[in-house]
Amino acid sequence: MLALTYQGPNRVKVTQKREPKLQHPNDVILRVTRTAICGSDLHLLHGLIPDTRVGCTFGHEFTGVVEEVGSSVESLRRGDRVVVPFNISCGTCFFCSRGLTANCENTNPNASVASGVYGYSHTTGGYDGGQAELVRVPFADVGPMKIPDDMTEEQVLFLSDILPTGYQAAEMGEIEPGETVVVFGCGPVGLFAQRSAWLMGAGRVIAVDYLAYRLAFAARYNAVEPVDFRAVDDVVMHLLEMTDGRGADVCIDAVGCEAKGSLSQSIFGVRAKLFAGSATALNWSIAAARKAGNVSIIGVYGPPYNAVDIGTAMNKGLTMRMNQANCKRYMPHLLEHVRAGRIDAQGIISHRLPLEHAEEAYRLFEKKRDDCIKCVLVPPMAA
Ligand SMILES: NC(=O)c1ccc[n+]([C@@H]2O[C@H](COP(=O)([O-])OP(=O)(O)OC[C@H]3O[C@@H](n4cnc5c(N)ncnc54)[C@H](O)[C@@H]3O)[C@@H](O)[C@H]2O)c1
Ligand SMILES: [Zn+2]
Numbered sequence: 418m419l420a421l422t423y424q425g426p427n428r429v430k431v432t433q434k435r436e437p438k439l440q441h442p443n444d445v446i447l448r449v450t451r452t453a454i455c456g457s458d459l460h461l462l463h464g465l466i467p468d469t470r471v472g473c474t475f476g477h478e479f480t481g482v483v484e485e486v487g488s489s490v491e492s493l494r495r496g497d498r499v500v501v502p503f504n505i506s507c508g509t510c511f512f513c514s515r516g517l518t519a520n521c522e523n524t525n526p527n528a529s530v531a532s533g534v535y536g537y538s539h540t541t542g543g544y545d546g547g548q549a550e551l552v553r554v555p556f557a558d559v560g561p562m563k564i565p566d567d568m569t570e571e572q573v574l575f576l577s578d579i580l581p582t583g584y585q586a587a588e589m590g591e592i593e594p595g596e597t598v599v600v601f602g603c604g605p606v607g608l609f610a611q612r613s614a615w616l617m618g619a620g621r622v623i624a625v626d627y628l629a630y631r632l633a634f635a636a637r638y639n640a641v642e643p644v645d646f647r648a649v650d651d652v653v654m655h656l657l658e659m660t661d662g663r664g665a666d667v668c669i670d671a672v673g674c675e676a677k678g679s680l681s682q683s684i685f686g687v688r689a690k691l692f693a694g695s696a697t698a699l700n701w702s703i704a705a706a707r708k709a710g711n712v713s714i715i716g717v718y719g720p721p722y723n724a725v726d727i728g729t730a731m732n733k734g735l736t737m738r739m740n741q742a743n744c745k746r747y748m749p750h751l752l753e754h755v756r757a758g759r760i761d762a763q764g765i766i767s768h769r770l771p772l773e774h775a776e777e778a779y780r781l782f783e784k785k786r787d788d789c790i791k792c793v794l795v796p797p798m799a800a
């Protein structure tokens with residue numbers, strides 16, 4: 418089959434690869450119908466996630482049609498159309514039974530960190546991902562959700578990750594009605610966090626980025642107040658001025674470990690990213706939140722060291738919450754938001770490319786070329 422494969426830092430390639438097989442009675446094999454590239458895939462591409470092995474296939478956002486069914490699978494049949502959450506979860510452990518599927522302890526040999534994740538290095542279990550024609554889905558009775566007959570693959574594709582992720586980011590901010598929310602990042606996750614903040618009753622949503630086309634999109638798509646951090650002298654001072662000098666009630670970091678705008682990164686480039694990550698958006702979140710405010714971290718931090726300003730966070734009395742998204746728990750609810758038109762999830766798709774052109778799609782998304790917001794890959798059989 419065709420599959421995107423990792424070739425070492427900054428290199429991915431579409432290659433022929435052996436088809437996945439059922440390995441356990443509760444597995445299914447899916448024929449992938451749509452798959453997307455996530456900001457998290459860029460951290461993998463850049464070699465920032467430990468134990469990313471050459472030859473592995475990325476892709477944790479996908480829909481598919483069930484092709485083969487393991488003997489113990491009860492809820493799925495051949496031909497069913499499904500969307501699959503990026504977290505691989507067992508459904509019954511201490512964490513799963515509390516809805517914390519991102520923290521499942523049965524799907525990842527390194528379970529002290531996170532659950533298994535499709536296509537996300539051996540740090541999260543070494544599972545192959547869905548940027549391929551076929552993918553193996555373990556615990557098939559737990560994760561996948563059937564796509565309702567009246568809905569298309571592209572309407573529900575983002576329930577696999579970025580929509581629940583943005584929603585959880587806003588939820589972790591514990592937004593009270595009328596509050597001011599600052600979202601750092603206008604990528605797909607930031608966009609859905611902004612939209613969710615409105616749904617949760619925010620009175621004001623401010624969005625920070627430096628890419629003019631993304632700020633313009635956010636302003637259009639979410640009616641946010643855009644702030645270009647490169648166009649102001651000091652973005653934290655600017656945000657404080659916008660919020661009566663006190664700061665925002667809630668700040669959301671939807672950027673993660675490859676944030677731009679830090680001095681160390683501009684001086685040391687990729688080396689700074691590798692050894693210290695770049696906690697710039699997180700430090701700006703801490704600085705721009707009011708005392709006793711909330712900071713929600715949904716951007717991914719993979720590299721082990723970060724110069725985070727925890728002293729300021731402590732002395733301001735901030736509440737900080739963070740996690741990988743527990744997608745499964747939000748999927749039914751968000752499906753209804755999509756169906757009712759309150760969230761136009763597919764409205765953020767800027768590019769559709771054949772799976773064969775996945776390498777080009779990575780470049781577009783990575784370099785933010787051609788006003789790229791979100792790339793969807795279409796495997797040949799699904800075209
Ligand atoms: N926790 C989870 O479960 C989860 C799930 C999906 C994605 N993520 C993470 O969310 C983050 C965003 O993902 P995405 O798909 O939107 O990626 P993306 O790369 O498309 O978007 C990131 C955006 O942040 C902007 N940015 C860079 N530095 C900034 C700064 N200092 N301040 C404000 N904006 C800045 C970039 O210009 C870009 O528009 C990534 O770290 C990704 O790994 C987390
Ligand atoms: Zn993702």
Ligand SMILES: [Zn+2]
Pocket residue numbers: 506507508509510511512513514520521522523524
């Ligand atoms: Zn579990």
